[in-house]
Amino acid sequence: MKVQCLKGFRDYLPGEMLQKERMLASVREVFEQHGYPPLMTPALEYAEVLTGKYGDEGEMLLYRFRDNGDRDVALRYDLTVPLARVLAEHGDIGMPFRRYQIAPVWRAEKPARGRFREFMQCDVDLIGVDTAAADAEMLVIGAAVMKRFGIESYRLRINHRGLLTALCRLVGLEGEAESDFLRILDKLDKIGEEKFRSEVSAISGLDASGLDRVLEVVLCELQEPREVISHITAVLGEDDQAREAIDRMSAILDIVEASGIASVCQIDPSIARGLSYYTGLVYETFLDDLPQVGSVMSGGRYNDLVGMFSGKDLPAIGISLGIDRLFYALGELDLLSGEQQPAKVLVVQFSEELASASFAAAAKLRQSGVDTLVYPKDAKVKKQLQYAQKSGIPFVIVIGEEESRSGTVQFRDMDAGSQEEISLESAIEKITGGQKSS
Known part of the structure; x- marks a missing residue:
């Protein structure tokens, strides 16, 4: 087939x-x-509602059939x-x-x-x-x-x-x-x-x-x-x-x-x-x-x-x-958004042990009105960054073992190519411009 x-x-x-x-x-x-x-x-109407309304040519173009209840219907x-x-x-x-x-x-x-x-x-x-x-x-x-x-x-x-x-x-x-x-x-x-x-x-x-x-x-x-x-x-x-x-x-x-x-x-x-x-x-x-x-x-x-x-x-x-x-x-006219992905932030999954930290950070980002996805497995960080780049996701958050202990995150701006270690709250301010969702 x-x-x-x-x-x-x-x-x-x-x-x-x-x-x-x-x-x-x-x-x-x-x-x-x-x-x-x-x-x-509804997508379906009784055929009698639609027939006779579009002329002979339109009539020929109707998707018309009998449904399981033997009713004469058309899309x-x-x-x-x-x-x-x-x-x-x-x-x-x-x-x-x-x-x-x-x-x-x-x-x-x-x-x-x-x-x-x-x-x-x-x-x-x-x-x-x-x-x-x-x-x-x-x-x-x-x-x-x-x-x-x-x-x-x-x-x-x-x-x-x-x-x-x-x-x-x-x-x-x-x-x-x-x-x-x-x-x-x-x-x-x-x-x-x-x-x-x-x-x-x-x-x-x-x-x-x-x-x-x-x-x-x-x-x-x-x-x-x-x-x-x-x-x-x-x-x-x-x-x-x-x-x-x-x-x-x-x-x-x-x-x-x-x-x-x-x-x-x-x-x-x-x-x-x-x-x-x-x-x-x-x-x-x-x-x-x-x-x-x-x-x-x-x-x-x-x-x-x-x-x-x-x-x-x-x-x-x-x-x-x-x-x-x-x-x-x-x-x-180049007036469409270039978005290929609704998420504004990718949270890297550093390891299975730190998955909870990644999901906790994602929850805070979403509560602040930031569309966020968590990478679904602990692949190499480079691979996850490549995914963000290919998907058009502008920001990446990485929480490794050191960041988890210190309560910080690695915040990466994909467009600028810059990375810094800051608090999650500071990262949210940078992403939202200080305009948090109520």
Whole structure:
């Protein structure tokens, strides 16, 4: 038997997983600072909850089977449909409802480089409110995540589906033709302007003047958000839906300016978001220094989705972080911690007779808030130091026979290459900078 992972799945070894968990801990802190608590839903749902929600293609990608109780079940495909089920099942949940969820999802698609059948999704959503303030709050949270990661050069590219619908109406694109246009627009960054022009011009029912009008809006080269709004108003301002969208965008800009994030927000009429359920604000986030990575954070308003089971009118706005893309980008930008081991201190086990002294010292270190491991056997000290070096552990404590008698320790700073004999209390002060855990 060849022992290996299922195709399309992968292991995350401790070094990589530690860095990813540190990254996710930062995300959780940002979400909770903005008043969003976590939600957890089961990996398995009744199949009828998930079927019919993702279109024909999505239906084919469900991991669906009958369990030991002969129930028709499926692994969750995303985090949004389970959220809709939660809102219907727990009807006493107060509104507005905030939540974030970070959890794996499963899709039986063809594996490819960077694409797996099991992957992590990270969503934050605000349910029950349809206001510019709610829309802007998502942008504020997104900017806070980028700031926490230390990413400074990026753009939150913003649009409104109402503007795109009005544009299609203006040039006579309806039904399937409108869907074709939005599908082509959604891949503009991938296919480039020339191919975009070619594919859009081939849409049935779009004449030359209509094509010019479309390109005038979606390929607008203005950068200053208020100038872009003025440009769009000049083209679409007579349309009631467009006017409503323009007013909403202006109100959002007021709030992001007051929140101090206007410099990273860009109104981009080419942003479409391919999913048909978006009804208002849409946005994607791109890194200036790594454009090839694509969007690392995206989302928008989807007012007609999460009320699907309850039958209630539940407007919603949310953000989804591309965890794997962000993790890769942080590595490329040298913004990941270099930790391969959570411990800050290795306590050497000098001999079996002194094992108790080593564990007693480790207990005091942990009580002071210092993550500590004890080497599991009395190997040569050189070998234990090599282990600390390889594992990235910055400090080592050695308690030999002389140190045990004198009540001291040998304290080694691995980065500095220095070693001194001091009390354990002094070593703790050096490690913590005098900031002991309460």
